[in-house]
Amino acid sequence: MTTEQITNALEGIAPLLVSLGGKLLAALILLWIGLRVAARLGGGITSKLEARKFDLSLARFFGQLARWGVVLGVVLACLSVFGIETTSFAAVIGAAGLAIGLAFQGTLGNFAAGVMLLVFRPFKVGDFVKVGGTVGKVQEVGLFTTTFDTLDNRRIVVPNGGVAGETIENITHHPKRRVDVDVGASYDADIPETRAGLARAIERVSARLEGEPHQVFLKGLGGSSVDWQVRVWCRTEDYWGVWEATVEAIKKELDDANIGIPYPQMDVHMQQAAPVAVAAE
Numbered sequence: 001m002t003t004e005q006i007t008n009a010l011e012g013i014a015p016l017l018v019s020l021g022g023k024l025l026a027a028l029i030l031l032w033i034g035l036r037v038a039a040r041l042g043g044g045i046t047s048k049l050e051a052r053k054f055d056l057s058l059a060r061f062f063g064q065l066a067r068w069g070v071v072l073g074v075v076l077a078c079l080s081v082f083g084i085e086t087t088s089f090a091a092v093i094g095a096a097g098l099a100i101g102l103a104f105q106g107t108l109g110n111f112a113a114g115v116m117l118l119v120f121r122p123f124k125v126g127d128f129v130k131v132g133g134t135v136g137k138v139q140e141v142g143l144f145t146t147t148f149d150t151l152d153n154r155r156i157v158v159p160n161g162g163v164a165g166e167t168i169e170n171i172t173h174h175p176k177r178r179v180d181v182d183v184g185a186s187y188d189a190d191i192p193e194t195r196a197g198l199a200r201a202i203e204r205v206s207a208r209l210e211g212e213p214h215q216v217f218l219k220g221l222g223g224s225s226v227d228w229q230v231r232v233w234c235r236t237e238d239y240w241g242v243w244e245a246t247v248e249a250i251k252k253e254l255d256d257a258n259i260g261i262p263y264p265q266m267d268v269h270m271q272q273a274a275p276v277a278v279a280a281e
Contacts, residue, residue, distance in 0.1 A: 042063040117146070136156055144159065145159055188260070191226070197254055205245045
């Protein structure tokens with residue numbers, strides 16, 4: 001190959017090299033800026049959510065989600081700089097996302113329910129709740145499951161979909177609770193006397209909250225007793241202690257007032273059968 005031919009070839013390649021170099025430089029600059037933006041955006045979202053007392057695991061997840069979303073967009077933009085058609089890539093990504101969504105439908109449902117629980121906060125870690133058939137203390141609210149510890153120290157893990165889809169009773173949400181104790185008194189007992197005795201029983205409960213509307217309520221007329229309900233307010237953490245103290249005080253006051261507490265009884269009447277005549281052979 002002659003020098004003239006080499007020169008002509010270089011002159012033909014030079015514009016291509018310049019164009020390719022310019023595109024490469026532009027892609028590198030775009031990639032560098034995009035990675036910095038992705039890092040700042042992801043970190044900013046995480047820190048903002050943490051500052052708002054958002055769940056730490058969820059805050060980091062959203063930060064990473066935003067970061068990788070920006071990175072994916074930057075990579076597609078870099079490919080378009082070189083003239084590569086990105087429409088097919090977007091279609092492939094969309095199809096893959098649909099397939100993953102269908103395959104993990106239940107898991108994604110639990111994730112969405114976990115996000116709802118973390119955003120609306122019907123309960124928090126440490127609360128004692130009743131959800132469906134589960135009663136226990138909340139130990140952890142995760143992205144996919146919620147963990148409970150029962151009173152007898154059993155660990156129960158419930159998918160978030162099963163938690164968010166049920167009626168949630170937050171037993172310890174309020175700082176005070178009312179103890180309702182049902183008691184039956186004899187029909188022979190005087191109504192005002194019974195009421196006074198039950199009121200004295202309330203006074204015996206030392207852990208009751210002063211100034212609250214404690215109440216002796218005439219509930220109804222049962223099959224074998226006059227039914228009452230004693231209502232005592234207490235701090236939430238004292239609930240079971242106050243319950244026991246109230247039952248004990250009621251029993252003592254009714255005993256002191258000679259007021260009987262009926263209990264189920266059964267009367268059995270035996271009838272003698274008539275003699276059966278036996279015919280002689």
